[in-house]
Amino acid sequence: MIQVVTYDGKDTRYDGDKIDQYSLHDIRSLDEYEIDVIDLSSPHIWYSDGGTVNSINVSKDLKSVISMINNSRNAYVVIILPQNEVLYYDKYDKEYLYSTELKDILYSLQNDILSRLFDPFTGISLTYENTRSNVGNMEYEAAFYFEGNAFWEIGFVISSIKSKKPTVMRKNRTYMTTLKIVDTDGLMNFFDGIGILEKEEAAPEWISEIKMFDDIEQETKISEWQNEVEKIENDIECSQNKLADNMRLKSILYTSGDRLVEVVFEILEELMGCDLSGFVDNKKEDFLFEIDDNVFIGEIKGVRHNVKNENISQLDVHFQGYLDEHEEKDPNSVKALLIMNHQNNKAPEEREPVKDTQINLAKRNGSLIIETAVLLKLLEECRSGKKTREMIINMIANSKGLLKLE
Known part of the structure; x- marks a missing residue:
């Protein structure tokens, strides 16, 4: 199973049978899942009631998240960084007085916000440049790419097309990306592309011909039950037709x-x-x-x-x-x-x-x-x-x- 952590836990991009979605405030233990996604791309995250661009309102929740990442032993963790969102700050009487694009406050974004929230982010530089990267059979856009950190594997995972700018980094079982992921299909393809999505190898056709253990007994039972199901379905259809006739009368x-x-x-x-x-x-x-x-x-x-x-x-x-x-x-x-x-x-x-x-x-x-x-x-x-x-x-x-x- 996969846990996706978003701003409010209600991001419709991540609807899917294999995905549990929680808010930053209500995140569950990371090791309850095979893969955990911390998505910071929501525009709602980038608000600061204070008068500077050095912090955001969800800082306390994000500090709890980094503690969980540090304590995780079994799960893969994927951190999705924002695109060039607008940061609104200096709230007065229910309104925000100022705003700025993230590309224009990269120093504060890196050193005052991300580095304080995520210790491993210290020393990483984000550079604003719109790129495209191929992952599996899909193409992803990104507003930023990474530069230098000895503790992370940069460029080892995913880089942009032609320009070869790193858009995915890895440290042990934690991945960080600047790619824009727009839906569940894009997320699952991303997992597959970086090699953390376990796939069950398809069984060859001839394997079903090998009968061992109680295969024959179970197949016989299934056949008998299927006959019973078919009879029950026919009986249900007859009763439904009769109810329809009764309703007509x-x-x-x-x-x-x-x-x-x-x-x-x-x-x-x-x-x-x-x-x-x-x-x-x-x-x-x-x-x-x-x-x-x-x-x-x-x-x-x-x-x-x-x-x-x-x-x-x-x-x-x-x-x-x-x-x-x-x-x-x-x-x-x-x-x-x-x-x-x-x-x-x-x-x-x-x-x-x-x-x-x-x-x-x-x-x-x-x-x-x-x-x-x-x-x-x-x-x-x-x-x-x-x-x-x-x-x-x-x-x-x-x-x-x-x-x-x-």
Whole structure:
């Protein structure tokens, strides 16, 4: 694992599965990780409330960091120096009065800030010069390069293209660089380029053919488990499809118009064994079908209000119109049904009950109001075997007013 230490621990450049990021204040023990990165490139680091350029606000945190570097025994440490950032200083009334580029205060940067924070930096000179360096298969920019220190290996690791200016130095397991690293890919490539990223050697194809220890037993188990997983995945898919179908049926509790009619047709066909595929909507009744000697004619409504007299009266108009066109029919064999999804903007338990006025009007007309919630309950009882199709047909054919489940 890799620890990247940034100003606030929230630098989006370093998002990655193998990276833990912490702020300078909350840095964890370096030896808990294989590689630790101390990134000083954030512009937020380069602020000083004091009146000179000889210190920065995070000095105390950085002193703690150098102590950890000195005490580290196992980890690789990479210190990323800033580019030519702007140092803001002399704070007064929440504002900084002055600013300067780092290239213009190199002496103070080296001798007053970096050397005090990092003992090994003593004697190193930074020179301002914009260069490019190749590391692995990537190119990096840098605003500074290093000059002379006997305790560091200068130029041994990475130097700039053509000009050969050192941009990476090493001392034992600690590396310091002036390169600009812009994202996680650049960081990982940098590790690879300086040789601290451990890579697992790829296994040859033939190695899998050599069976030893309990290889065959484990492969058999994996195969069996994969079969079980496949079966479970199929079962999950079936259940998900069933839940989706249930949700579509339950949609008659909140829909209106054609979508409501389509699902109600499907439920009526399953409950009563009728076939509504050939029904033609002539802008009269919403459905019409025959079962034995009985004719069922009806309206399907989805509304936000409760059942009104006009809904029942409209159904009666269709009922009387049918009798006028079929004088041979016994009126007692024709059943008018009003399937209502009323108050469909409310949950069923929050809906007001159908009022007695409308129930009595339906009784007087010989018609039947069926709420969509009751229709769903009928379907549930039919599928569970609690009610047979014959029982449901008889219940609907012989009820008036408001259908209630027994």
